[in-house]
Amino acid sequence: MKKYLIFVLILQIGFVKLSAQELINPSLVGRDSLRNGNYLTPLNLLRQDEKKYLQSKWGWLYRQYIATMYSYVGQYDLALQYFDNFYDEDSSLSAVDTVAFEPVDAETYIMDALDTVQALFINESHHMQQHRILTLNLLKKLKEKGFSYFAAEAIFQADSLLQKRGYPIRGVSGEYLNEPILANMVREAIRLGFTIVAYDEAVSSASEREKKQAENMYNKIFKNDPKAKVIVHAGYAHIYEKEQKRKYMAQHFLEITGINPLTVNQTEMHEQYNRSKEKSYYRFFSDSYTFDKPMIFVSKKSNKVWVSPDMESYYDLEIFLPRTQYKDGRPQWLKYDRLKSVEISIPNKESLVYPILLQVFDASEDVLATPIDQILIENAQKRILVFTPGKNAKIRIIDSNGKRIIL
Structure with missing residues (x-):
């Protein structure tokens, strides 16, 4: 817990x-x-x-x-x-009758469930890059399904030029938008033609913040476009549909708009550094099934989605994320359609002061743009795998003395 x-x-x-x-x-x-x-x-x-x-x-x-x-x-x-x-640590021995459930691709299940849905809420843990891949991969399909608004907790309202610019700026667009995958999610949403919505706000209390988030979404989207469809990428419990320590954003959203969102939780069934701190249900499912992408488990008898028994009324879908497999030191789930994986040779590696940071930028963007990809390299090595936007890629190395090399 x-x-x-x-x-x-x-x-x-x-x-x-x-x-x-x-x-x-x-x-x-x-x-x-x-x-x-x-x-x-x-x-x-x-x-x-x-x-x-x-x-x-x-x-x-x-x-x-x-x-x-x-x-x-x-x-x-x-x-x-x-x-x-x-x-x-979760020392319980929670078990599920594996024969009674079957794994279903999460992207497919979510898209099939959206025919009568106006709002899709997906959450993340802010330190876990893996929690951003599902939303990123869904964006194109959502646009084709009629979703036209992209709202994210991470976007600062102060960045009024984000939509026009087309990409996040470090220190301006949002704290968590310093992270490349989340920044790429926003880039992709803008490229696909979504209207970008910043809805979070600094207020005096956590409870007030939840309500203000929902009010901002109503005022910026549904007040003038009542039939709009929105994908919301939020943090942690903001997507909860049941009151716990307080009433959450999703509850306020339903009350204010009359729209019942499809709520998708990613913050429970995933790996931890120490397996003993993983949810026992996650250990059981991940040891019983082999999967390399986000999955949902569905009852063969009732078609009901499995959700952790103590959280069944809090959200609609429980995502199981695969254990990370690495290739050349990079997580395999980092791959997505818009970027190419490339091996980069590190020049003058003996003259660099380690650790170093290898960064990939889009040369068409401002120098303050969040990198497309970056990787901290602790010790000298010949080559490293990075993800690039193709011909517009600009690759830079910064060492611990501040020395900068453009490749």
């Missing part, structure tokens, strides 16, 4: 140097460097003071934020490792 569901909203941006006397909020470390595309500086500053942070009042936030930073630089395994502390 999760100990915390934590959300960090960056309200201040500034360059901060750590002093020996006082540690500051880890999410404010090296912000100017991050905006300038150098993700290494804040990461290296945080890592050099890790022991101090973990023993300080900032320990819990340090774990969350460095996990998020590792997701930004393609270190999926390290992101899982640092976030493990927020989960309890």
Whole structure:
């Protein structure tokens, strides 16, 4: 069971140097460097003071934020490792009659369920890049199905030029849009012709925030377009249709719009760094079935979708994500249609100060655009697998001394 569901909203941006006397909020470390595309500086500053942070009042936030930073630089395994502390071990022996269920491709099931649906809500854990692939892969099919609005919690309302520009800008478009896969999701939505909707808002309480999110979606979409169809990519419990600690965004949305969203949960049935902290149901299903893409399990007898028994009234669909398989150090689920995988040779590797960051940009975009792909490389190696937009690719290396090489 999760100990915390934590959300960090960056309200201040500034360059901060750590002093020996006082540690500051880890999410404010090296912000100017991050905006300038150098993700290494804040990461290296945080890592050099890790022991101090973990023993300080900032320990819990340090774990969350460095996990998020590792997701930004393609270190999926390290992101899982640092976030493990927020989960309890699940020692229960939950079992399901495997003969009674069959795995169904999640994309196919969702698309088949949308004939009478106006709103599709899919959630994510903010440190898990894998939680963004399902929504990204659904976008083209959703557009063909008549969905015309794309709303995401991660988008800052202050970025009024995002739709026209066509891509996120670091430090402007949204904190989590510093991560390439989420940025590519927004790029793809704009390319396909979706109207982009930023609906999150900084308010005085968590309960008020839930209601404000739903109100903003109504005012920006359904007030003037009552028959609109929207895909919403949100975080954690915002998609819950039943009150738990508070009334959530999905509940307010139904009350305000009269529209019952199809709610899809990804934040329970997935791998953890430590298997003992995985949901026991996830261990059981993933050990009983082999699957390499998001799946839903359906009863052969009743056609009812399996949802964790303690969460059946909270959301409609439970997604099971595959265990990560790696090729050349990169997760296999990173692949999607718009990008090409390419092996890159690293030049002058002996002269670089490691760790280094290898970044892929679209040369047609502004220099402040979020990378298309990037990977933190800890030690010298000859080649690395990256994902590029093809002929417009610009590839850059930054080392730990700030040296930059354009390939």
